Amino acid sequence: MKVLVTGTAGFIGSYVAQRLLARGDEVIGLDNLNDYYDVTLKKARLAQFAEHPAYTHIHADLSDRTAMEAAFDTHKPQRVVHLAAQAGVRYAAENPHVYVSSNITGFLHILEGCRHHDVEHLVFASTSSVYGANTLLPFSEHEPTEHPLTLYAASKKANEQMAHSYAHLYGLRCTGLRFFTVYGPWGRPDMALFLFTRAILADEPIPVFNHGHHKRSFTYVDDIAEGVVRSLDHLPQTNAGWDGKAPDPASSGVAPYRIYNIGNEKPVELMHYIEVLEACLGRRARLNMLPLQPGDVPDTEADVSELVSAVGYRPKVSVETGVKEFVRWYRDYYRA
Structure with a gap:
């Protein structure tokens, strides 16, 4: 297939592009290489496959x-x-207009491009952050997500709703994937694992929000990329079983549209995550215990049973293995 992948200089996008190329697809990559974080890292990701003939x-x-x-x-x-978007939950408080420009207007341009060029299937990135004020664990796609707690989450919730309207009006097959705390080699420098590693090696304190009482469905990037590609190959259908009364938030009775969680269904306590990192680095962390950040949720836990049923998705990489691989990459890339 010929596949347009947006955000190919990004963390997840670079992995997805490589996986598609490896299986013989032609990839059209799109990225603006903005300076939200180190552009050198983005270029290094691209360099891994930029010379590929496809x-x-x-x-x-x-x-x-x-x-x-x-x-x-x-x-x-x-x-x-x-996959391209303005990422980061806290950055939205400082630069809200960027999120609307990239995540709302930009997504409209993607939808319009798909609509006018008979694209067979659009798979787009959403986020576990859309669950917002919902505290019923594990998070299920079948539960409402009407109360996001950050502008970033609200922009992604808007993407889900925009996609449904295009699926209904124009028959555009759309699949939204709610990512849960992705980590691994080539990760984003604003994510916890990156920040913690840098600080521990520099013997600086690491910020531990909510006094470490977080649980997260940490998901290794290879597992995520595998799920994205499997989802791309699985075309959503209109839900013929809809009773016409109360549409399921995860699917639709009137459109070829589907929402899936994609993550590790075994949440890990933040303090254990830090302990694993300490073991891999051979150093103890200096902990700066802080209260819960505005917009953060104490715990996330992914119910991925729907994605398992649809495409056979099963995360394979444990936190112990994943963090070890990240540390190996970090030491090599930064000569640390």
Whole structure:
């Protein structure tokens, strides 16, 4: 297939692009290489596959309507994996307009491109953050998500709703994936594992929010990429069993649309996560215990039974193995 993958210089996008190329697909990669974090790291990710004969790169911004229309007109992808977005929960408090420009306007340009070029299937990134004020664990796609606690989460919830409208109006097959705390080699520098590793090696204190009483469905990036590709191959259908009264939040009786959790169904306590990292680094962390951050939720736990049933998705990598692989990469990449 010819697949447009947005965010190929990003963490998850680079893994998905490599997996598609490895199985013989043609990948059109799109990224604006913005400076939200170290651009050198983004370029290094791209360098892993930029010279592949089946890879073509487009340097463009999602919010640039002309550039996005040209990307679809020129390359005519059969399917689209949309992973590019303005990431980061706390950054939204400082730069809210960037989130609307990238995550709302940019997503509209993706939907329009898919609509006008008969794209077979759009798989797009959502987030476990959409569960917001919902405290019923494990998080299930069948539960409402009407109360996001951050602008980032609200923008992703909007993406889910926009996708459903296009699925209904134009028959565009759409699958949204709610990612749960992805980590691993080549990860984002603003994520906890990256920040903790850097601080421990520098003998600096690490911020431990909610006094360490967090649980997270930490999910290794290879497991995530595998689930994304499997989802791309699985085309959603209209739910013929809908009774016409109360639509399921995870699917639709009127559109080829589906929402799935994608993550590790075995949550890990934050303090255990830190202990594993300490063991891999051979150093103890200096802990700065802090209260719960505004917008954070104490615990996340992914119910992935629907994705298991649909595509056979099963996370395989334990936190012990995943953190070890990250530390190995970090020491090599940064010569630390």
